[in-house]
Amino acid sequence: MTFDVSDRVDAVPPSGIRRFFELAEEQDDIISLGVGEPDFSAPWAARDAAIASLEQGKTSYTANRGRRELREQIADHVDRRYDLQYDPDEEILVTAGASEGIDLAYRALVDPGDTVAVQQPCYVSYVPGVIFAGGDVLPVRTHVEDEFKLTYEGLQESGAADAEVLVLCYPNNPTGATMTGDELEEVAEFAREHDLVVFSDEIYADLTYEHDHTSIATLPGMRERTVVFNGFSKAYAMTGLRLGYVLAPPEATTAMNRIHQYTMLSAPTTAQYAAIEALESCDDAVAEMKTQYDRRRQFVLSRFSEMGIDCFPAGGAFYAFPECPWDDADAFAEQLIEEQSVAVVPGSAFGEGGEGHLRVSYATGLDELKEAMARIEQFVK
Amino acid sequence: MSSRDDVLELLRENARYTVEDIARQIDADANEVEGIIADLEAEGVVKGYRAVVDWDETEEERVRAAVELNVTLDRETSYNDVAERIAKFPKVESLHLVSGDYDFMMEVEGDSMREVSHFISEKVAPVPEITQTVTHYMMDSYKESGIFFGDGDDDDRLSVSP
The missing domain is CATH 3.40.640.10 (Type I PLP-dependent aspartate aminotransferase-like (Major domain))
Incomplete structure (x- = not known):
């Protein structure tokens, strides 16, 4: 027999991000600016409390x-x-x-x-x-x-x-x-x-x-x-x-x-x-992470502006959303992975109005961010 | 936070950031950052810059010791006088006046245990104000100047995620 997948599920296409994940996984020295989660670990006090709760059998x-x-x-x-x-x-x-x-x-x-x-x-x-x-x-x-x-x-x-x-x-x-x-x-x-x-x-x-x-x-x-x-x-x-x-x-x-x-x-x-x-x-730990994100944000926005790439001054989360220098942002993102080993996600993966843009996550350490921006600069030259 | 505080914090994070990279991170002008650093140095706020080295990763043998020092003072001699006398020795890496059971906490670095022991017994212990020394040789280092030793954590996040 074969499973008859429900119409509800059939109506939903697989996530557009999947393809870029697979492309990125193929590269060895990839620097990913395509990650939608913090590069920090949870504050140690929170992890320690989790461990203690397990020790106490909770x-x-x-x-x-x-x-x-x-x-x-x-x-x-x-x-x-x-x-x-x-x-x-x-x-x-x-x-x-x-x-x-x-x-x-x-x-x-x-x-x-x-x-x-x-x-x-x-x-x-x-x-x-x-x-x-x-x-x-x-x-x-x-x-x-x-x-x-x-x-x-x-x-x-x-x-x-x-x-x-x-x-x-x-x-x-x-x-x-x-x-x-x-x-x-x-x-x-x-x-x-x-x-x-x-x-x-x-x-x-x-x-x-x-x-x-x-x-x-x-x-x-x-x-x-x-x-x-x-x-x-x-x-x-x-x-x-x-x-x-x-x-x-x-x-x-x-x-x-x-x-x-x-x-x-x-x-x-x-x-x-x-x-x-x-x-x-953990208020202090959150404040410290926020300071780091803000510095990276300023760094990324400065670098895009130096490259002549338009990017509105995004003021939250850990994403910049620059306009793609090419008309086809999907092709740009694909080639950027292949030629420079830098992963970003094209805006089209996030629905209407995202076309022509790139989501650039700055939840990545400054050294890697610097290198990634240098590679993007090289790529758009 | 002022730009000055930001610059100081970033230099403490990584003294090798270029002036341009510091400027980019705090939305300032590179010349302004250059000026702030020059001021911090001229005013003696920033005393210097050094690498944090894990000697275990080198061929070189390094011996470090933390030494507790007790002193007795008299009317003519202050903590400062004793400290200056000891701190002048190049083998002394750091020297702090501390609260608690002893007066000074000193860190000494040398090429061998013999050299360090010799230094303490020949140069430090004979200082007239010093009444006692307790030497702790460091056996392993895990963290220094806020930097973890060891391999560090791998980034095990998915390379692309929503």
């Missing part, structure tokens, strides 16, 4: 929503940092990475036939997640002229007024774009006017370099219609520990928890102990 499930101590700390943290107030018992759900949270939100809050407006270019999982949940995707393009920010007009023109849900991510992967509170207010206004639910992926919230992060949920009338996703992967360099969290009003987290309790039961226990310690004692 290897069972936790409460479905996550350990209460962790939820309380998350509540304190997001209040202190982002002025977000959520109840640890009813409005916080600890998930296996922010990715699980996003999937839960789609499945719990999107019905077949619902329209989900997705900001583009964007992280690769947003569109497939909608399809897996049976929703219809409406792309909302952002443009380099607007520094890849969402605008009221952009939402209007894309037809997002008829959507049920709007998905956005700032600071953004792949563009590195950020939005200030004032800029987000336009989006909030649109969401209120057209009664949209907003899914706001804020996984890079701690990594902003030009202004403090504002969560759209803090804007007037937005808390009741917003689901916020965050986690420990980026700021705390804990990607492999798979730990995120969702902040939303009780009816939303309760619905999401209904799926989570059957499918995941609880987020990884060891990671939860690491996260408690991370929130308790």
Whole structure:
């Protein structure tokens, strides 16, 4: 017999990033600026707490929503940092990475036939997640002229007024774009006017370099219609520990928890102990990593400007999103791997509006970054 | 943070960064960075630059010792006087006045254990103010000036990821 793969899965093409991964793996002396995760390890105190929890035999499930101590700390943290107030018992759900949270939100809050407006270019999982949940995707393009920010007009023109849900991510992967509170207010206004639910992926919230992060949920009338996703992967360099969290009003987290309790039961226990310690004692480590990212960011932007490559001043995450010197960014990225052994990801892998751009990750040590930029300079000459 | 603090921090991270690379990282002008470094040196904030060497990776034999020194002072002699007298010996790598059970913490480097022992017994111990020396030979080094010795971690991240 053969397996008859479901239509849902058939409808989703494999990730466009895969091809570049395979090309990069073939090269020996590759310097990769194609990595979507920190080059740092999790702060030692967090790793040490994970080890200690294992030594003490803390290897069972936790409460479905996550350990209460962790939820309380998350509540304190997001209040202190982002002025977000959520109840640890009813409005916080600890998930296996922010990715699980996003999937839960789609499945719990999107019905077949619902329209989900997705900001583009964007992280690769947003569109497939909608399809897996049976929703219809409406792309909302952002443009380099607007520094890849969402605008009221952009939402209007894309037809997002008829959507049920709007998905956005700032600071953004792949563009590195950020939005200030004032800029987000336009989006909030649109969401209120057209009664949209907003899914706001804020996984890079701690990594902003030009202004403090504002969560759209803090804007007037937005808390009741917003689901916020965050986690420990980026700021705390804990990607492999798979730990995120969702902040939303009780009816939303309760619905999401209904799926989570059957499918995941609880987020990884060891990671939860690491996260408690991370929130308790790792502010300095996060600040130090942020300083390093910011220096690399300035370095990369300076180098692109010296090479005459246009790049808007991305102010968040750890990505620069320069315009590709060639019309065909896919061909450029392919040849750059083959001739100079430098991997970057073409913007087209991140959906509409990414074409003609390259995602350049600066989550790489300065020495390698220097060498990679020198090779790119050589290549474009 | 001022540009001056940034420059100092970057030099502490890697004193071999070029002026241009420092400027790129802090969005400053190379001439400005050059000027800041010149000021830091002229004002005595930056005393010098050296390589951090793991002697185990060389053919050369190096012996290092941490030495505790106790002193007695009198009205005419201060800690500074004793310190200056000891610090002038080239074998003394570092010298600090410390709190606790002894007065000075001294690091000495030489080509052999005999040479180091000889130096301490012949040059340091006879200094009249020094009443006691306790010598700890260093057996292995794991980290120095913030730099880990050993092989370092491999980057085991996927080469391309979303």
